[in-house]
Structures are given as C-alpha cells and as structure tokens.
Amino acid sequence: MKRVHLPPIIASVFGLILFVISCGSALAASGLSCEIDTGGAAPFSPFTRAHPIAVDEDTPDYSVILNVDYAYFLPNMRLSCTTNGAYVAPPVGFDGYVTLKLKSVNGKPLNWIGEADTNNNGIKLKMFIKATAISGDTPPSSYPSAAMMPGKSLGAEYPIVNIGPDTSLVQFGAQHNSEKTQYKFDQVYNYAIESMRVELIKYGWVEYSELPVIPPGYDLIFTVEGFAGSTDISVPLGSGVYMAAPSCSLDNPHQTVELGSFSKRSGESYPLVGNRTLFGIGFTCSTFTSHMELTFDDAHTAKSLQARLNAYDASGGLKALDGVGIELYDQDDKPVVLGAQNDLGAFRKGATSVKYSAAIVQTADDITKDGQPFTGKITGKANVTISYY
Numbered sequence: 001m002k003r004v005h006l007p008p009i010i011a012s013v014f015g016l017i018l019f020v021i022s023c024g025s026a027l028a029a030s031g032l033s034c035e036i037d038t039g040g041a042a043p044f045s046p047f048t049r050a051h052p053i054a055v056d057e058d059t060p061d062y063s064v065i066l067n068v069d070y071a072y073f074l075p076n077m078r079l080s081c082t083t084n085g086a087y088v089a090p091p092v093g094f095d096g097y098v099t100l101k102l103k104s105v106n107g108k109p110l111n112w113i114g115e116a117d118t119n120n121n122g123i124k125l126k127m128f129i130k131a132t133a134i135s136g137d138t139p140p141s142s143y144p145s146a147a148m149m150p151g152k153s154l155g156a157e158y159p160i161v162n163i164g165p166d167t168s169l170v171q172f173g174a175q176h177n178s179e180k181t182q183y184k185f186d187q188v189y190n191y192a193i194e195s196m197r198v199e200l201i202k203y204g205w206v207e208y209s210e211l212p213v214i215p216p217g218y219d220l221i222f223t224v225e226g227f228a229g230s231t232d233i234s235v236p237l238g239s240g241v242y243m244a245a246p247s248c249s250l251d252n253p254h255q256t257v258e259l260g261s262f263s264k265r266s267g268e269s270y271p272l273v274g275n276r277t278l279f280g281i282g283f284t285c286s287t288f289t290s291h292m293e294l295t296f297d298d299a300h301t302a303k304s305l306q307a308r309l310n311a312y313d314a315s316g317g318l319k320a321l322d323g324v325g326i327e328l329y330d331q332d333d334k335p336v337v338l339g340a341q342n343d344l345g346a347f348r349k350g351a352t353s354v355k356y357s358a359a360i361v362q363t364a365d366d367i368t369k370d371g372q373p374f375t376g377k378i379t380g381k382a383n384v385t386i387s388y389y
Contacts, residue, residue, distance in 0.1 A: 031083050031084070032224070033083070036077050036235055037077070041073075043238060044068075044237050054249075056249065057205065059202050062203060066200040067200075070130075074195060077194045080187040083184050085186075087182035091229060101163075101223060102160065102166075102223075105219075106218045115201065118200070118213045120207050120243060122205050123243070125199075126159070127198050129194060130157045132154070132155060132318065145173055170194070206243055212242055221234055248283050250281070250283060250386065270362060271362060273359050275359060277359070278357045283386070292345070295341050296328060296339075296383070300320070308325035309338065311378040312378060313374065323364035327360075
C-alpha cells in the first residue's frame with residue numbers, strides 16, 4: 001500500500017476559507033542542569049515502511065513532499081534549567097542569563113540555506129520554531145526568570161536558517177545573592193515552552209530504497225549558552241519516512257475554497273449549517289488503482305475523529321474560536337469525519353475528480369475569541385492524505 005502525504009489544503013472563512021521525550025538533561029561540573037522535555041515524542045516513527053511517501057523524480061526541486069505540523073512534530077518542548085536548589089559560583093564572564101539554542105541535526109550543521117541532511121540524498125529537512133509560553137513569575141533577588149530574546153516575539157514562527165541565532169528564543173535569568181557572586185536556577189521559574197515543525201523537501205535525485213529517510217538515532221542537539229561547562233542536550237526524533245515511486249498524483253496540491261459570508265444567529269438549535277460550497281479534488285493516476293482512500297485531518301490539532309475543522313481568527317492567533325467551525329461533506333453528502341479514511345473505490349488510469357463540499361457551522365449561541373464576541377474573517381486548515389493500492 002502506498003501513501004502520499006500532500007501539502008496542506010488551506011481554507012478561509014467569512015469571506016475566504018482556506019483548506020488547506022523527555023530528553024536527557026545537561027548536567028555539568030558547573031552545577032547547572034538544563035533539559036528539554038518533549039514527553040517522549042518520536043515524531044518520525046509513525047511514518048513506517050508500510051505507508052511510504054510517493055515522490056516522482058520529475059517533481060521540481062525545493063518542493064515540499066511532507067509537512068509535519070506543530071501538533072504532530074514537537075508541539076510542547078519544555079525547556080528548563082536548574083542548579084538543583086543550590087547557589088553556585090558562575091563561570092568567568094557570566095551576565096546572569098543562559099539560553100538554549102540548536103547546535104546541530106544528527107551531529108551535522110545545516111547547509112547554507114538552513115537545510116539538514118537526511119539518509120536520502122534527494123531529501124532535505126527544513127525546520128521552523130516558535131516559543132508558545134514562558135514563565136511569568138520572577139522571585140526576589142533575581143534577573144527576569146524567563147524573557148524573549150531581543151528581536152524575538154512570543155508565538156511568532158522563525159524559519160531556522162542561521163542555526164544558533166534563529167533558535168535562541170528565550171533567556172533564563174538567575175537568582176543571586178546580594179553581592180551577585182552566587183547564582184541559582186530553578187525549574188519552577190526558569191522554563192519556557194517551545195514548538196517545532198518540519199518540512200521534507202525534494203532536492204536532487206530521490207533514492208527509492210528500504211532504508212528510512214530518518215535513520216535510527218537521528219536527533220537534534222541543543223547547547224547551553226552563557227554558562228561554560230554545560231553539556232549538550234539530545235532530542236531524539238524517532239526513525240521513519242520511506243520513499244516510493246508514485247502511480248497517482250494530486251492535480252492541484254494547493255486549493256482555495258471561498259465559502260462566502262455567514263450571519264450569526266441566536267436563540268436557535270445548534271449546530272446551524274451555512275450554505276455549502278462545492279469543490280473538487282482531482283487525481284491523475286499513471287495506472288489503474290484498485291483501491292483509494294482519502295483522509296482529512298485538522299492541521300492545528302493532533303486529535304483524531306473530529307466532526308469539523310477548528311476555525312481561527314484570520315488576522316492571527318493560536319487559539320481556536322469558540323462557537324464556530326468548518327464542516328466537510330463527501331460525494332454522498334455525508335459529513336466527513338476528520339481522521340477517518342474516506343473510501344473512494346477504484347480509480348482508472350488518467351484524470352478523475354471527486355466532489356466534496358464545505359460549510360461554516362455555528363455550534364453555540366455566541367461566537368467568541370478568548371471569551372469576547374468575535375466578528376470578522378476566519379481561517380481553517382486541513383491536511384489531506386491519499387492512500388492507494
């Protein structure tokens with residue numbers, strides 16, 4: 001069975017809807033211990049040999065062949081530092097702050113445009129990072145426990161090109177004695193939550209083999225800056241992702257569906273479904289395919305078997321709106337269950353299009369953002385996976 005992971009179909013609403021672990025700690029003789037806790041994530045492991053990624057050699061270089069979004073890659077990396085309750089003497093030149101930054105990928109630096117090597121010469125790894133939360137409490141006699149680095153903003157995404165500066169997002173400030181000769185770090189105060197996503201990019205001749213693109217032992221290496229003698233930190237990524245020559249391809253991998261406007265109503269039974277908009281998903285197969293399945297997933301959440309896509313403020317924000325969503329319907333006008341495979345049956349050689357529809361759905365009396373009434377444009381994003389054999 002071959003599986004093609006397609007770029008997200010993007011959706012925009014109210015005018016435009018786009019479809020679209022714990023890691024080892026760094027304990028040094030200095031007394032400072034930093035760690036990155038991912039909860040045991042191994043984000044590449046689900047991409048097994050049984051479900052390879054189909055990539056044609058004619059696919060243009062720099063095409064994204066697999067996008068592993070924040071919810072599925074490293075959604076909640078907890079960065080923290082501690083001196084285990086003790087005050088310690090600082091190294092020479094210590095200014096009261098430390099920061100964690102990415103040093104290498106699988107033991108190697110990035111290339112000049114910020115891509116990491118993989119086990120496949122035709123596939124490169126591109127990474128993106130953002131800080132989603134930082135400690136808000138600072139004890140007495142302390143530098144700010146956690147603060148964004150100059151020029152960096154909480155919630156903003158940063159493509160990783162210059163590996164060190166681009167991944168130095170948060171600095172941790174130490175507690176100190178009155179003379180500032182002894183310092184202490186504490187995981188209760190000195191922590192931040194960061195998130196990463198990746199794209200696998202075609203560049204050159206793709207190798208079709210039984211070897212995974214991401215080999216066993218593949219990891220991210222972070223280093224502690226500002227406190228000499230601290231040990232590097234390894235973040236394992238799991239092993240997986242296999243390449244296969246395709247027999248089917250999506251005619252339009254990036255699709256926009258306009259759903260028009262929707263007027264909020266009150267005092268009625270919910271959910272209230274707006275007008276449906278038809279759209280087609282076209283495929284071209286080089287040979288007859290006896291069985292094909294299509295799966296929609298919400299790109300912003302790891303939850304499966306959802307009834308509808310989450311909706312977000314089109315102007316920005318990481319939290320889903322309350323009281324509104326986007327519902328999809330299959331070719332038989334039945335609601336699409338997100339995360340469930342939609343059986344399309346056999347596909348002949350050549351081009352075929354499957355019809356779907358989408359609608360804005362009001363699910364509560366009020367549509368709100370962070371508890372406040374909301375009006376305006378909204379967006380939703382769906383990833384689409386095609387499976388065929």
